[in-house]
Amino acid sequence: MHNLKMDELAIPICASSALVDRGKGIRFLVTAGGEDSTGFAIRYDNTVYAYLNRCAHVPIELDWNEGEFFETSGLYLMCSTHGALYTPESGRCAGGPCRGGRLRPITVFEKDNQVFWRPDDYIKPARA
């Protein structure tokens, strides 16, 4: 992996077909600011988005039931603990106790029917 800069790394998450529009999200392991954490990817209006799985209200994971990120209308991501709502495209708080906050985005892209994420300055690959 020498000569490969961190921002060129692409880490596979899942097959593109595993992410159904407004369906279940897929979690993946990351290291965020030096702490073991998870990210999650979802598909919304046929675009894949990913965020750090950490509520802007209290820093805990959003999905009480694994992979359940959308609320029932399929329009917002919801934290299952106190109901914070986030806009899927931007991660901005759309209602509830996350007021003014937002989810931390993670860069994702699709290539050859696979979904990949890219580490950045804060979100790094999971420690082995």
Ligand code: FES
């Ligand atoms: S911890 Fe997410 S809404 Fe309170």
